[in-house]
Amino acid sequence: MAGTGGKNINLKLKVWKQNGPNDKGQFLNYEAKNISTEMSFLEMLDVMNEDLINQGENPVEFDHDCREGICGTCSLVINGQAHGPDRGTTTCQLHMRRFKDGDTIAIEPFRAKAFPVIKDLVVDRSAFDRVIQSGGYVSTNAGNAPDANSILIGKEVADEAFNAAACIGCGACVAACKNASASLFVSAKISHLALLPQGAAEREKRARNMVAQMDEEAFGACTNTGACSAACPKEISLENIALMNRDFAKGSAKNRS
Amino acid sequence: MSYLSSTIGRKQVVGIAGLGLCLFVLTHMLGNLLVFVSPQAYNEYGHALTSNPLIYIAEAGLIAIFLGHIILALCLSMKNKAARPVKYAVNAEGEKSTSFVTKTMKHQGIVILVFVVWHLYTFKFGSFAPEQFEVQYGDVVMRDLYRLMVEVFANPMYVAWYVFAVFILGYHLSHGFSSAIKTLGFSHPKYDDKLTKLGWLYSALVTLGFASQPIYVFLSNQ
């Protein structure tokens, strides 16, 4: 897997090892040797794990799936930064050319009460799924398939909705937030429906229900710090949080139960 | 879930209360600037405020806003703390990190609370001098707040503490002002930058306005 144009480096890794949800967990020191700078961060971990397996030791567990920055499965806090040092980048798209020979890299799981560690660097992010479920349905006309473009949507609105919909639900916003708040994620999910006419009917009720679930899952509150947006691989804007705040207030005012 | 038990509802109440306090702080600062006009103007302004029967309603409202701001902010801060029971071993640096001002909002709040209590003790209820200073303009006898202030600010330690506290207040407001407005749902790429700058401008004005009084009085005492 060695690269063609890159060079090879050796790294010291401080990796969080935790046997299960109830284990206390600790940092263990590992070495990653002969790593091509053209590898991704996850490939570097693959090499380290191969070495560990060859030595008869337990590999380090971490989450990954698409490895092309679109599924939101990879995670990791690398030297204190969710998805590592680059902006707009998932861990799977982070490359080892960002590191120097001899560097020590600390690798931790996303830490939040709502994201309990399953093992090592793998955390349970199903709280996000429950927030999505609490959003409920979108009313739509049944019957024949509607004509394409029968609902006109302005370009600006479509762009804005699309920007919010770009959220891949990785949880980096929670990991980066000093309060482990899920505001950026929840607001992106609220916005991408709220901005479109198809999502307008249940707009405020949806905001109310999703915020209630967010609070239930023990995420913290938003301090408008902006670390979430800086850590977001899709660079979701803080503007969405303001929209969520607005819709939530309106939804609460109109709520009759 | 009720509005007031939700994180966003609480944040919004903290924000509204905070903005109310911002308004109070601004008028208080402007009133203080009368020190540069004359002792009489300063004293008469104070007298006009405290002799108005509506002052009790205003004070009760102010206390309620202040307590609401503090109590709900503390509730939120506890929830935030509980949301991350295990801390990171390495703290982020660079743009993915948290600004110092937002990390220390609670600590700034504690300094401000101590300052406010002490401040009320000194200037409102305090028995700094054995007798209340009084002064007479025409027929009206009133508290000589100006003299009280001059005597209090003769102490360099008090001046230093006062200036420090109003800087912390300004620091608190430099984030609080724009953050409160965002929490209420106003954020847009068109004006976000201006809003942040307005918050800084407001905080700088309040801080300098408040700090100018003790420094001026102290220096002109020398």
Ligand code: FES
């Ligand atoms: S593995 Fe799919 S986004 Fe990283």
